[in-house]
Amino acid sequence: MTIRGAAKLALRRVSAPVLARMDVRKWPRIAARVHDLSLPAAVIPNPHPAPCGAANINIILDLLDQTAAIPGSVAECGVHRGRTLIPLSVHLRSSGSRKRVLGFDSFEGFPVEKLKQELGFLRSTEGDPNKSEGGFKDTSFALVKQKLVLFGLEHVELHQGYFSDTLAGCANEVFSFVHLDCDLYGSYKDCLEFFYPRLSSGGIVLLDEYNDPPWPGCNKAVDEFLAAKPEQLQAIERQNYQKYFFRKG
Numbered sequence: 285m286t287i288r289g290a291a292k293l294a295l296r297r298v299s300a301p302v303l304a305r306m307d308v309r310k311w312p313r314i315a316a317r318v319h320d321l322s323l324p325a326a327v328i329p330n331p332h333p334a335p336c337g338a339a340n341i342n343i344i345l346d347l348l349d350q351t352a353a354i355p356g357s358v359a360e361c362g363v364h365r366g367r368t369l370i371p372l373s374v375h376l377r378s379s380g381s382r383k384r385v386l387g388f389d390s391f392e393g394f395p396v397e398k399l400k401q402e403l404g405f406l407r408s409t410e411g412d413p414n415k416s417e418g419g420f421k422d423t424s425f426a427l428v429k430q431k432l433v434l435f436g437l438e439h440v441e442l443h444q445g446y447f448s449d450t451l452a453g454c455a456n457e458v459f460s461f462v463h464l465d466c467d468l469y470g471s472y473k474d475c476l477e478f479f480y481p482r483l484s485s486g487g488i489v490l491l492d493e494y495n496d497p498p499w500p501g502c503n504k505a506v507d508e509f510l511a512a513k514p515e516q517l518q519a520i521e522r523q524n525y526q527k528y529f530f531r532k533g
């Protein structure tokens with residue numbers, strides 16, 4: 285390990301227990317760089333109101349708060365490096381919640397078949413460099429697990445593998461809040477079919493890529509799925525990030 289790498293590791297080890305006792309909304313901006321996390325203090329607002337861009341942590345935390353009294357666990361599909369999973373889990377714990385958090389990801393990027401279908405459907409690979417077979421491979425189960433251990437997040441469990449294989453293992457769960465951040469039509473479809481019947485009344489599903497031009501598979505899956513359901517999409521905006529969600533009736 286380089287001297288720089290060792291110093292960064294030491295900084296992470298020293299700062300994590302201190303941060304873990306603080307409200308995540310008050311974590312300093314520097315913590316986002318040190319721990320590679322999406323934090324409220326580090327959000328760069330969109331220049332104009334737009335539905336594009338990465339997941340907005342303030343929207344996630346606000347919707348989590350709105351579902352605090354709804355029974356059920358919290359899930360995130362599309363964990364990647366844990367940039368949103370870690371702060372949402374810290375926030376849940378520091379707000380006194382006893383809910384469990386389930387994080388789902390292959391931790392090795394998109395399923396190739398689903399990606400190929402998506403690329404065929406898009407007829408273009410432009411718009412996002414992650415939209416490729418190498419996209420989102422820069423992570424691992426061990427990397428995210430290490431972050432969970434560092435922040436003492438024992439209420440979080442990781443489910444490694446493609447959603448089509450891993451979700452079925454949680455068939456007996458009930459959910460209050462689900463963050464879908466998985467980009468592809470097939471991935472959204474798998475998740476919506478699994479979570480909808482397991483969502484408590486008043487529970488929320490946040491759809492990160494809805495109306496986000498590089499990822500039209502999200503709209504297709506969501507529109508198809510909700511067409512025969514009573515729930516309507518609602519919009520939420522923070523720092524010019526416009527995101528969409530639905531609340532189970």
Ligand SMILES: C[S@@+](CC[C@H](N)C(=O)[O-])C[C@H]1O[C@@H](n2cnc3c(N)ncnc32)[C@H](O)[C@@H]1O
Nearest residue numbers: 362364367368389390393420446447465466471
């Ligand atoms: C946009 S990233 C998630 C970003 C993360 N929420 C954040 O804010 O840092 C999308 C992730 O979804 C995962 N993913 C997409 N479809 C999947 C599937 N069908 N099964 C497992 N993982 C999937 C990819 O591996 C990738 O890590």
